[in-house]
Amino acid sequence: MTTHDLVILGSGPAGMAAAATAVTHGIKPVVVDEQPAPGGQIYRSIESTPVKERRILGEDYWQGKALIDGLGDPRIDYRPGTTLWQLTRRLEVGLLRGEQASMIRARHVILAHGAMERPFPIPGWTLPGVMTAGSGQILLKSAGLAPSAPVVLAGCGPLLLLLAVQYLRAGIPIAALLDTTSTGHYRDALRLLPGALRSAGTLFKGVGLLAELRRAGVRHVRHVTALEAQGDERLERIRWQCGDGAEWHYLSTPLLLLHQGVVPNTQVTRALDCTHDWDERQLAWHPRTDPWLATDVEGVAVAGDAGGIVGAKASAIQGRLAGLGAAMALGRAGEEQTRKEVKRLRRDLARETAIRPFLDVLYRPAAHWRLPEDDTLVCRCEEVTAGELRRMADQGCRGPNQTKSFTRCGMGPCQGRMCGLTVSELLADANGQSVAETGYYRLRPPFKPITLGQLATAAEDASR
């Protein structure tokens, strides 16, 4: 097994920045990414996107070019199209590229695998034709694909607004933007506005997006309190309720894109058994980290949205901090030498993240968007409903690992990625206990499907 000083998982802003920083301290990092090209989701396909007209995707997207150019440094061993299927506490890293599996050993690991969209369990969310806003944006960036008929966007959060504007700029009609932001949250968020003004640039961009939508005359339905996707075999229509009204509004559409924020993808940090804390403001689990972003597993740090949602720019700053942390842990840099840079990075980080409390409060999904009604599927893979989970709670299940044994909830191909948050919150609610007490799935490798044949190639690789 070959040993590498530093293995970085993910080539989004955090991973790319970490690699660039490590290189300046004489480290030759391995950067592993499942995607075929660098950039993560935020800067996805910058080098190959067919959407070349810069104003469509916006300048924030094209800013990623500098980080991607940095990844071209010959001292960085960048491995695209490579899946991580195993990471042990001894820092053995299991990789799969095509049919070839391998194991390498790391002295230090930076997990920069980013976020995923928060589950949005509504009736009918498994119908073909119901996707996420993130998926819409990925299709736009990577393949120049856009909705072929007027599309409905529903939910809340910056990404939803950004996608709406990107579609408008590309000439794609929007049938409706159904806004689930809670009425009271505007007031609550207003109190946090003075703090948010420290990241004024981000704030003004958000205001600009809303203005662009208004100018375009997009049907922006506010205070949506209920939403259902309907159809036989595929999405045909949606219906929703607004405010306190009991009246259902209907709209025919072949495509509904859902979004209610992003949350850290904790699959790997969970499997490593890092300590996680429930963050009540972000309504998500965060791996516990120290000021150097190190977890409580020796040699493992987490940078970027994988450790708690901070956004692309702050993720890159965290990547640099984690890169410096790695250099120090590996004895390539001293505290004295890095002090000035660290001070600057921490100041930049504080500025970039100043807007987070405001965004977290404003776009906090209301309880009924996170705790669905009994008939709604929670586990898409094993088709377990909220009602079944509540019945299990009545029968004494206190946590997700018990309901997993009873119902297979979380045991399908996605390994609980799509239901985990909902299940923890739902069981906490049903049992009248905290989410922290309720806990999360125990996760185990392989993190991604790997056939026995592919696994065998790792042994052949090791014996060579």
Place this chain on the structure above:
Amino acid sequence: MFKRLPLPDTSAQKSVMVYFDGQQVTARDGDTIAAALLAAGVEACRTTPVSGAPRGPYCMMGVCFECLVEVDGVPNVQGCQILVKDGMQIRSQHGARRLG
């Protein structure tokens, strides 16, 4: 559900021929399997092992596993993570994946 934007670049892009359940599908070089299927008007690429319900790509970033297809005889492949290649044989996956 989806169409190619009429962009100058798209027409100049090399095209790739793949097969979905035996039918020829023209894709753009650089497309993932899931993107190519959506562009070709395929809505569902599998049915679930539990109820047999149709499913199509959902997250497009490797998280949801809804876009599982069989590729050149290998089942349970995440269509959103693998790029199309000329002549690729893609099959929809019905129920649980086939073993062996």
